[in-house]
Amino acid sequence: MQAPTNSTELEDLxxxxxxRMSTALPTAAQRAxxxxxxxxxxxxxxxxxxxxxxxxxxxxxxxxxxxxxQVVHHLPDSHANGYVRCCLALTEDNPxxxxxxxxxxxxxxxxxxxxxxxxxxxxxxxHARWVATMAAVDEAALARPWTHPAENVTFRAGDLLxxxxxxxxxxxxxxxxxxxxxxx
Numbered sequence: 392m393q394a395p396t397n398s399t400e401l402e403d404l405x406x407x408x409x410x411r412m413s414t415a416l417p418t419a420a421q422r423a424x425x426x427x428x429x430x431x432x433x434x435x436x437x438x439x440x441x442x443x444x445x446x447x448x449x450x451x452x453x454x455x456x457x458x459x460x461q462v463v464h465h466l467p468d469s470h471a472n473g474y475v476r477c478c479l480a481l482t483e484d485n486p487x488x489x490x491x492x493x494x495x496x497x498x499x500x501x502x503x504x505x506x507x508x509x510x511x512x513x514x515x516x517x518h519a520r521w522v523a524t525m526a527a528v529d530e531a532a533l534a535r536p537w538t539h540p541a542e543n544v545t546f547r548a549g550d551l552l553x554x555x556x557x558x559x560x561x562x563x564x565x566x567x568x569x570x571x572x573x574x575x
Contacts, residue, residue, distance in 0.1 A: 404453035407564035411557045413550070422533070422549055425556035429470075430522045432559040433515035436466065439566045440507060447575060448507065452565040457497055459569065462562050464502040467514040469493060473555045474521040480537040480548035481528060487538045525552060 414421060440448070440463055448460040457465065472491060479486040496502060525533075533549030569575075 401453070404568075405456070406561070407568050408557070408560045411554065411561075414553055417549065417553060419530075422552050425552040426522055426525055428556040428559055429518055429552065432466070432470075432563065433511065433518050435559075435563055436463065436514065436566075437511050439563060439570065440511075443570075443575065447570075447573075450569065450573070452569045456565070458503075459566050460504075460507060461497045461502050462565055463507045464505065464510045465493065465497055466559075466562055467510050467517055468496050468502075469558065470514060470521070470555060471517050473551055473558075474517050474524075476537060477521065477525065477548055477551050480535045480546075480551075481524070481532055485536045485538060485545065487540050490539065490541050 417425075440459065443459065448463075449458045451458050452462065468491075472488075476488045479488060528548075533547060535548045536545045537548065538545045
């Protein structure tokens, strides 16, 4: 992989689908689209990494970035936290969620060296439950608040759909664009 020559190229490698933007008042159609993206990620990810060898899995998607293997393991770690945050918002009064150090999780031995199939299976299971849960709730439930302590901001349960749909596109693009650039 050729090193980026300027900050714009590095930004494009780091945020291949652009930085996340928030929709202030999403429509039901937008939420349905986000939920469909979340539902599709496990199959799209499995397709993107299917057939990759260990050398390819251990290739960083950008200079200084995680390897494909770390991205694959990161997705179920992050999305399991997202699913739990949704459930907390749906069942408790304005819960304060517990952040986690995702960079440290990506440095754990399993994230750096473990086989990817358990993470692909875990992601599929988490997404099946998450999609079924969120598809069954009404507008009032989607508006239930939760607080992120590090950001000291209150969000709505439905905001997680937009966040994790973007997160799905973001990390899938890390892998697919690396594969395109590398000719895999």
